[in-house]
Amino acid sequence: MKAEMSEEPQIMLRKEQFMFSASHFLYGHDIYDRLHGHDYAVDLTITAEEKQILSFLDFNELKREVKAVISELHEKVLIPTLSEDIRTLVEEQIVEVITPKKTLKLPRSAISLLPISSTSCSELALYLHQKIKKRIKSLFGENKEVKVHLVLRETPYTSAVVKE
Numbered sequence: 343m344k345a346e347m348s349e350e351p352q353i354m355l356r357k358e359q360f361m362f363s364a365s366h367f368l369y370g371h372d373i374y375d376r377l378h379g380h381d382y383a384v385d386l387t388i389t390a391e392e393k394q395i396l397s398f399l400d401f402n403e404l405k406r407e408v409k410a411v412i413s414e415l416h417e418k419v420l421i422p423t424l425s426e427d428i429r430t431l432v433e434e435q436i437v438e439v440i441t442p443k444k445t446l447k448l449p450r451s452a453i454s455l456l457p458i459s460s461t462s463c464s465e466l467a468l469y470l471h472q473k474i475k476k477r478i479k480s481l482f483g484e485n486k487e488v489k490v491h492l493v494l495r496e497t498p499y500t501s502a503v504v505k506e
Contacts, residue, residue, distance in 0.1 A: 352387055352388065352389045353386075353387070353388045353399065353404075354385075354386070354387050354388075355385065355386040355387075355388070355404070355405070355408065356383075356385045356386075357405065359405065359409055359412075360383060360384040360385070360386075360408055360409070360412060361381060361382065361383045361384070361412075362381075362382050362384075362412045362413070362415050362416040362417075363379060363380070363381050363382070363416060363417055364379060364380065364382065364415050364416065364417070364418050364419070364420050364454070365377055365378060365379035365380075365418075365419050365420070366378070366379070366380075366419065366420040366421075366461035367461070368460060368461065368462060369425065369427045369428055369441050369443075369460075370427065375443070377419070377446070380496050380497065382415075382466075382494060382495065382496060383494075383495040384408070384412060384470060384474075384492065384493070384494055384495075385492070385493040385495070386408065386474070386490060386491065386492055386493075387490075387491040388404075388478060388488060388489070388490055388491075389488070389489040389490075389491070390482070390486065390487065390488050390489075391487045392486065392487075399481070399482075400481075403481060404478065404481060407474070407477040407478060407480075407481065408474055408477070408478075410477065411470060411473045411474050411477060412470075414454060415454050418452060418453060418454035419448055419452055419453050419454070420454050420456055420461045420466070421437070421439055421453055421454070421455050421456065421461070422456055422458045422459055422460050422461050422465070423455050423456060423457055423458075424457055424458055424459040425459050425460060426459075427441055427442060428440070428441050429441075430455065432450065432455070433450070434450065435449065435450055436448070436449065436450060437449075437450050437453045437455075439453075456469055457469075462502075463494055463496040463500065463501065463502040464502040466494055466502070467492060467493075467494035467501075467502035467503065467504050468502075468504055470492060470494060471490060471492040471504040474490060474492065475488075475490040478490055489506040490504075490506060491503075491504070491505050491506065492504045
């Protein structure tokens, strides 16, 4: 990931710990309507207006916060809960995922229900950006101006980018 020239200090994070494996399907897509998986990777650039904010940052704490978000998705089947075409019936042990074309019954422990309309790379990137930014802002303080630039790599050749 190449750093952009900026007057603001930046921190770039690209670690093997920021990877997760997950499966999903894209309802209505010709090819990706079937259940399939990816090894995702998250790259972050954090920018702050005040140089001192980043100077005193504990990198281990920052990595812990990012990994906490990613771990919720690792080795899970990602199911969007805001899709008009996908319904979920959640029981204690089983989640039934219902589309007009198929029904899946999966163990509750294997599912991550996400408040998004699709599990496309771009929707996942927006979801991760929101969750990670909230955790990062808690490290700096809510009143500090911090920008988070996120790249979600779905394959070595495809990614989604969320810029602020």
